[in-house]
Amino acid sequence: MSASLASTVPGPVAKGSPAASRTRSWKAAIILGIIALFSLVVFGLLTPANTSTEFSFAASTDFAQLPSLTLPATLAVVIFSVIGLALAGWTAYRAWQYRKVGIWLPIVYGMAIMGALLTWAGAGRGESTIQITGLLTSALFLAVPLVFGALAGTLCERSGIINIAIEGQLLAGAFLAALVASMVGNAYVGLIAAPIAGGLVGLLLAIFSTKYWVNQIVVGVVLNMLVIGLTSFFFSTVMTDNPNLNQSLGMPRIPIPLLSEIPILGPVLFRQSLLVYIMYAAVIFLQIMLFRSRWGLRVRSVGEHPKAADTVGIKVNLTRLRNVTLGGAVAGLGGAFFTVASGLAFGREMTAGKGYIALAAMILGRWNPKGALAAALLFGFADALRVQLGIIGSDIPSQFLAMTPYLATILAVAGLVGHARPPAAEGKPYKK
Amino acid sequence: MSEPSVTDKPESGQGTASGNRARGVLHEILESSTLVVVMAVVASLAISGLLVVFADGSVGEAAGYFFSRPGDTFAAMGSALGAAYAAIFQGSVVNLQAESFTAFIRPITQTLTMATPLIFAGLGLGIGFRAGLFNIGAQGQLIIGAAVGAFVGIAWDLPWGLHLLVAIMGTALGGAVWGFIPGFLKARTGAHEVIVTIMLNYVGLNLVAWLLTLETFQRPDSDNPITPQMPETAEYPLILGSDFSLHAGFLLAIACAFGVWWLMERSTLGFEFRAAGANPHAARTAGMSVPRAYILVMAIAGAMAGLAGSAQVFGTEKVLTAATAGSLGFDAITVALLGRSRPFGTVMAAILFGGLRASGPTLQVQAGLPVDIVFVIQALIVLFIAAPPLVRSIFRLPSPANEKEVAA
Numbered sequence: 001m002s003a004s005l006a007s008t009v010p011g012p013v014a015k016g017s018p019a020a021s022r023t024r025s026w027k028a029a030i031i032l033g034i035i036a037l038f039s040l041v042v043f044g045l046l047t048p049a050n051t052s053t054e055f056s057f058a059a060s061t062d063f064a065q066l067p068s069l070t071l072p073a074t075l076a077v078v079i080f081s082v083i084g085l086a087l088a089g090w091t092a093y094r095a096w097q098y099r100k101v102g103i104w105l106p107i108v109y110g111m112a113i114m115g116a117l118l119t120w121a122g123a124g125r126g127e128s129t130i131q132i133t134g135l136l137t138s139a140l141f142l143a144v145p146l147v148f149g150a151l152a153g154t155l156c157e158r159s160g161i162i163n164i165a166i167e168g169q170l171l172a173g174a175f176l177a178a179l180v181a182s183m184v185g186n187a188y189v190g191l192i193a194a195p196i197a198g199g200l201v202g203l204l205l206a207i208f209s210t211k212y213w214v215n216q217i218v219v220g221v222v223l224n225m226l227v228i229g230l231t232s233f234f235f236s237t238v239m240t241d242n243p244n245l246n247q248s249l250g251m252p253r254i255p256i257p258l259l260s261e262i263p264i265l266g267p268v269l270f271r272q273s274l275l276v277y278i279m280y281a282a283v284i285f286l287q288i289m290l291f292r293s294r295w296g297l298r299v300r301s302v303g304e305h306p307k308a309a310d311t312v313g314i315k316v317n318l319t320r321l322r323n324v325t326l327g328g329a330v331a332g333l334g335g336a337f338f339t340v341a342s343g344l345a346f347g348r349e350m351t352a353g354k355g356y357i358a359l360a361a362m363i364l365g366r367w368n369p370k371g372a373l374a375a376a377l378l379f380g381f382a383d384a385l386r387v388q389l390g391i392i393g394s395d396i397p398s399q400f401l402a403m404t405p406y407l408a409t410i411l412a413v414a415g416l417v418g419h420a421r422p423p424a425a426e427g428k429p430y431k432k
Numbered sequence: 433m434s435e436p437s438v439t440d441k442p443e444s445g446q447g448t449a450s451g452n453r454a455r456g457v458l459h460e461i462l463e464s465s466t467l468v469v470v471m472a473v474v475a476s477l478a479i480s481g482l483l484v485v486f487a488d489g490s491v492g493e494a495a496g497y498f499f500s501r502p503g504d505t506f507a508a509m510g511s512a513l514g515a516a517y518a519a520i521f522q523g524s525v526v527n528l529q530a531e532s533f534t535a536f537i538r539p540i541t542q543t544l545t546m547a548t549p550l551i552f553a554g555l556g557l558g559i560g561f562r563a564g565l566f567n568i569g570a571q572g573q574l575i576i577g578a579a580v581g582a583f584v585g586i587a588w589d590l591p592w593g594l595h596l597l598v599a600i601m602g603t604a605l606g607g608a609v610w611g612f613i614p615g616f617l618k619a620r621t622g623a624h625e626v627i628v629t630i631m632l633n634y635v636g637l638n639l640v641a642w643l644l645t646l647e648t649f650q651r652p653d654s655d656n657p658i659t660p661q662m663p664e665t666a667e668y669p670l671i672l673g674s675d676f677s678l679h680a681g682f683l684l685a686i687a688c689a690f691g692v693w694w695l696m697e698r699s700t701l702g703f704e705f706r707a708a709g710a711n712p713h714a715a716r717t718a719g720m721s722v723p724r725a726y727i728l729v730m731a732i733a734g735a736m737a738g739l740a741g742s743a744q745v746f747g748t749e750k751v752l753t754a755a756t757a758g759s760l761g762f763d764a765i766t767v768a769l770l771g772r773s774r775p776f777g778t779v780m781a782a783i784l785f786g787g788l789r790a791s792g793p794t795l796q797v798q799a800g801l802p803v804d805i806v807f808v809i810q811a812l813i814v815l816f817i818a819a820p821p822l823v824r825s826i827f828r829l830p831s832p833a834n835e836k837e838v839a840a
Contacts, residue, residue: 164568164626212819217566217626221765222814228759229807230483236802237487356630363627399642406631406638413623422624 143380148334149358164220167355173335198332250343523794547786556736569629571761577738580606611734
């Protein structure tokens with residue numbers, strides 16, 4: 001998301017004098033600068049003197065064991081923060097030239113600031129090392145339901161239907177995956193059942209919003225409540241009476257040969273369960289389909305200008321119905337994460353608001369799959385960081401780290417960071 | 433004056449039939465939206481009845497030999513359903529098996545106690561809906577209000593009467609601040625209030641979870657994140673004596689309902705709110721400040737949600753935990769929708785849903801059903817209410833010539 005922070009607003013360019021009507025956007029440079037300065041002052045001052053932080057990169061089954069890295073804490077924090085400041089300065093220089101910065105900048109910047117944060121958090125902890133590989137692996141894993149949920153939201157909203165019911169679709173998917181997988185005794189069958197449950201919730205949302213023109217936000221909120229009620233009801237009646245209908249089945253991690261041997265990134269990306277590989281495929285597939293296919297063009301036209309789409313013969317409500325059902329199915333598949341993919345039995349309200357974070361990831365990702373992936377990974381990282389800092393016993397209250405995805409989203413929709421523009425016809429029912 | 437409706441207006445024009453023809457009384461009754469509400473409740477109870485039958489063990493057993501003795505299956509179904517509906521009635525209205533008068537009427541007082549926070553929050557949300565704002569944030573406003581109120585309750589030492597008053601004002605203030613943020617962002621930057629309020633729910637919840645780890649809030653003899661019990665000076669007095677848990681918060685809620693009615697129907701400010709909801713462009717043309725209306729509406733709605741928190745912290749539970757808000761904020765949305773955002777309707781809807789919640793323990797004990805069935809009923813009612821054509825087609829009711837849209 002921060003890649004485009006630095007983009008200057010193109011605006012209507014006057015003929016002959018392209019520079020005259022352009023404005024310099026300093027927002028990105030200022031925000032990056034403030035955060036880097038904060039990192040320098042706060043982390044720099046708080047790091048105890050003469051301590052060191054140990055980073056470990058190894059995963060237990062690595063082909064080539066990387067040695068762990070021990071950094072002198074204060075010096076490392078200062079260097080990391082200065083790199084951040086330098087990048088903020090570069091952003092300011094580019095803004096002054098009306099130029100954009102590349103995608104590399106926010107990535108390197110993020111790594112520098114995270115480096116400073118982790119060095120500070122791990123300074124002088126003695127035995128506890130910062131497990132980089134473990135941190136990234138759990139970040140990716142925790143991002144899985146968010147990615148699927150955000151993809152579902154993107155599919156629905158691109159066709160003009162607001163999907164607040166992602167939470168319900170995830171929960172329904174988690175429930176049916178656990179139920180069916182337990183009945184059959186095979187976790188993979190859960191991956192087939194989950195999208196059916198999510199798709200049904202999506203279908204309800206679609207019918208109520210296209211056929212009865214009920215406000216989509218109302219339907220979404222009520223569907224969430226309905227799914228929570230239904231799943232909790234069956235959990236405390238049928239599943240409690242027959243524990244064999246709710247077993248904890250796990251899916252093994254499937255390492256991909258060769259790729260999984262790459263240092264650091266290999267174990268993170270290619271030593272995961274099947275659901276994660278499906279996620280990679282889904283993101284790539286939807287990114288191409290939405291923006292490079294006839295189907296995608298039609299979907300987007302329905303979401304932006306349904307009347308025009310209708311005029312050229314696209315069936316608006318049918319497209320919406322199909323897309324929302326498909327979206328529900330995608331979110332349902334993500335719901336399988338909570339039960340069969342994590343090796344857990346179903347629990348009451350076990351999605352715990354992840355559907356709403358997915359909604360946030362969709363907004364930060366600007367309604368496109370690759371953005372949704374990036375935002376979801378960011379949120380997954382915040383979650384993984386919360387767990388890791390909890391383990392090494394950091395002073396940052398975990399609640400504040402848990403808050404960051406929500407605060408980031410508020411800043412984004414308020415236009416303080418980047419600019420979030422939803423599809424134009426979103427939320428408006430269409431009738432000929 | 434038309435108001436923002438649950439049923440959105442379609443984008444392109446919709447031919448309005450010229451209604452107002454003389455018709456029989458029967459037709460009028462069949463077409464009335466009150467009948468739709470009643471039928472929606474009936475349909476929801478019937479559908480959840482299916483769940484009850486499905487989950488009941490003895491029905492399953494009897495169905496095993498359905499073809500040899502089908503009567504057993506129906507008898508088992510009947511007794512399961514009978515037990516469930518009887519439990520709902522006895523848990524929320526009156527207890528027919530009670531030996532004393534106190535026990536006889538306790539369920540109805542319990543219903544009113546449960547309805548109190550729903551009335552407060554539902555009234556606030558109703559104001560928002562009528563001003564065209566979808567406030568999904570009652571949850572966060574409630575918990576932040578409750579936290580501010582709990583702080584006043586625990587940390588300040590004030591005389592009886594004044595303490596409760598200040599503490600109640602604290603809850604309203606906390607909620608108002610949490611409601612002001614999305615209102616302000618909407619007015620200044622156009623940020624969609626639905627997204628901002630959802631996000632603020634979680635920010636608020638995490639903030640309160642953190643506050644509960646601080647020494648000021650932490651109960652001295654406990655490791656759990658829970659505050660000490662509120663001092664007696666900061667508790668709502670019990671209305672019907674110590675035998676019942678019904679507290680003065682209920683009276684305050686009813687007073688607020690009258691206040692909201694006056695605000696929305698009789699005051700200039702309320703007119704501006706409704707105008708901003710009905711047609712922001714027209715309101716602006718008429719010289720009203722729509723952004724100001726958005727900010728005020730959200731702050732007032734937040735204050736009401738905060739007061740709902742006061743009913744929990746100073747009345748029903750007397751402590752603050754991270755679970756104080758429960759699902760009240762979302763339940764209040766259904767209350768406001770069912771009550772069509774009108775104060776009287778909201779109070780009635782809150783009592784209906786309060787009754788369902790109050791029957792939870794009885795359902796568990798007498799019918800062996802988890803309280804979750806209540807949420808299913810609640811959600812189904814609202815789904816049906818929101819789509820009158822669906823209810824009409826289920827019950828084969830004639831549709832009104834002049835299709836009136838359900839106001840939110």
